Amino acid sequence: MAGEPFGDYFRGRRVLVTGHTGFKGAWLSLWLARLGAEVHGLALAPEPGPGLYPIVRAGTFAREHLQDIRDFDGLRAAVAESGPHIIFHLAAQAIVQTSYREPLATFTANALGTAHLLEAVRALGLGCDVVVVTSDKCYENREWDFAYRENDALGGHDVYSMSKAATELVAQSWSRSFFAKDDSLGRVVTARAGNVIGGGDFAENRIVPDCARALAAGAPIGVRHPESLRPWQHVLDCLSGYLALAARIAQEPKDSPLVSAFNFGPATHDFRTVRALVEEMLRHWPGTWEQSGPVFAGKEAGRLRLAIDKATELLGWRPTWGFDEAVKQTARWYREHAAGDAVGELRAFTVGQIAEFERAAFTQGLAWARGA
Numbered sequence: 189m190a191g192e193p194f195g196d197y198f199r200g201r202r203v204l205v206t207g208h209t210g211f212k213g214a215w216l217s218l219w220l221a222r223l224g225a226e227v228h229g230l231a232l233a234p235e236p237g238p239g240l241y242p243i244v245r246a247g248t249f250a251r252e253h254l255q256d257i258r259d260f261d262g263l264r265a266a267v268a269e270s271g272p273h274i275i276f277h278l279a280a281q282a283i284v285q286t287s288y289r290e291p292l293a294t295f296t297a298n299a300l301g302t303a304h305l306l307e308a309v310r311a312l313g314l315g316c317d318v319v320v321v322t323s324d325k326c327y328e329n330r331e332w333d334f335a336y337r338e339n340d341a342l343g344g345h346d347v348y349s350m351s352k353a354a355t356e357l358v359a360q361s362w363s364r365s366f367f368a369k370d371d372s373l374g375r376v377v378t379a380r381a382g383n384v385i386g387g388g389d390f391a392e393n394r395i396v397p398d399c400a401r402a403l404a405a406g407a408p409i410g411v412r413h414p415e416s417l418r419p420w421q422h423v424l425d426c427l428s429g430y431l432a433l434a435a436r437i438a439q440e441p442k443d444s445p446l447v448s449a450f451n452f453g454p455a456t457h458d459f460r461t462v463r464a465l466v467e468e469m470l471r472h473w474p475g476t477w478e479q480s481g482p483v484f485a486g487k488e489a490g491r492l493r494l495a496i497d498k499a500t501e502l503l504g505w506r507p508t509w510g511f512d513e514a515v516k517q518t519a520r521w522y523r524e525h526a527a528g529d530a531v532g533e534l535r536a537f538t539v540g541q542i543a544e545f546e547r548a549a550f551t552q553g554l555a556w557a558r559g560a
């Protein structure tokens with residue numbers, strides 16, 4: 189419907205979100221529920237401790253499967269039960285540092301898990317489109333100043349990055365070998381995003397959760413790599429790309445240039461250092477930061493830029509909240525959480541941020557927000 193976000197494409201559609209108990213998956217599920225989708229989740233049980241999932245759970249999911257994607261038979265049975273029209277595949281071991289401790293578990297969850305999911309869809313003959321979420325880290329990082337484009341070489345120094353490059357190849361191969369040729373199957377696309385920020389992330393060794401934990405405790409924020417340059421973007425900006433892509437490819441033939449890989453990153457001027465992120469955070473939540481020693485022996489990428497021309501040209505997508513707004517909205521969420529609001533209030537606050545984001549995108553004339 190014209191005028192509704194994403195042309196009202198998701199209303200009444202059954203959408204399977206893998207990784208729904210995680211940070212991005214919980215935000216995406218909540219947004220899809222707001223858009224009128226019947227949301228099914230598939231993931232491991234949530235990590236103990238705080239998280240967005242326990243806040244958004246009530247009222248969001250029609251059905252949830254606690255299922256390891258490394259178990260093919262269990263996964264296929266869960267996908268069959270859901271019978272989705274669309275799948276957003278976010279389930280993954282998502283932390284670089286963890287991949288140094290658990291390389292095989294990372295590789296199997298990320299690369300083999302994606303093969304299991306696509307093979308389950310193929311074996312079941314489901315005509316659903318699949319958006320496979322990978323990462324900016326799937327590119328062979330040459331530490332250069334140029335932004336990476338979708339046709340740049342894949343690679344990966346650490347196992348996490350390599351597993352995301354491998355996930356790209358898995359998606360490409362299943363798409364070319366099976367999905368593209370079979371009219372009963374849907375389309376497979378991949379989405380590569382950078383470092384997302386936003387309320388509700390409580391992962392270890394990520395700078396924003398580290399900030400929130402330190403500030404809530406009145407302690408200085410420990411920063412390991414203040415000069416590292418990262419493509420920070422608000423989680424809603426990244427998710428608006430995934431949703432716009434899914435809604436758009438549904439109208440496209442399988443040989444369309446849109447049935448392919450897309451970068452979703454911030455505008456070039458919003459690539460900032462970790463130091464800039466922390467200092468902006470402190471404008472909204474007063475405190476201090478200090479340089480802390482490295483906590484792991486692995487290699488961290490120094491610079492990584494993403495080119496978003498393809499998404500802008502083909503989807504009319506561009507970021508809505510710039511760096512300052514993204515940090516401000518993130519700080520607002522964590523301060524609300526730190527104030528000890530009840531779960532229902534935090535859910536309503538989170539939905540309010542989605543509504544605010546939709547309004548900002550509409551005002552800026554974003555195609556997806558205008559329902560185009």
Ligand SMILES: NC(=O)c1ccc[n+]([C@@H]2O[C@H](COP(=O)([O-])OP(=O)(O)OC[C@H]3O[C@@H](n4cnc5c(N)ncnc54)[C@H](O)[C@@H]3O)[C@@H](O)[C@H]2O)c1
Nearest residue numbers: 207209210211212231232256257279280282297323383384
């Ligand atoms: N957060 C970021 O900055 C960022 C940046 C680029 C790409 N990504 C990608 O986005 C996706 C979501 O990231 P996130 O930050 O929400 O991660 P997260 O760690 O918060 O959540 C991961 C989700 O995957 C599920 N999962 C992990 N292993 C699984 C398994 N074996 N079987 C079933 N489910 C499993 C978890 O239960 C959880 O629901 C991941 O694919 C990640 O690699 C994230």
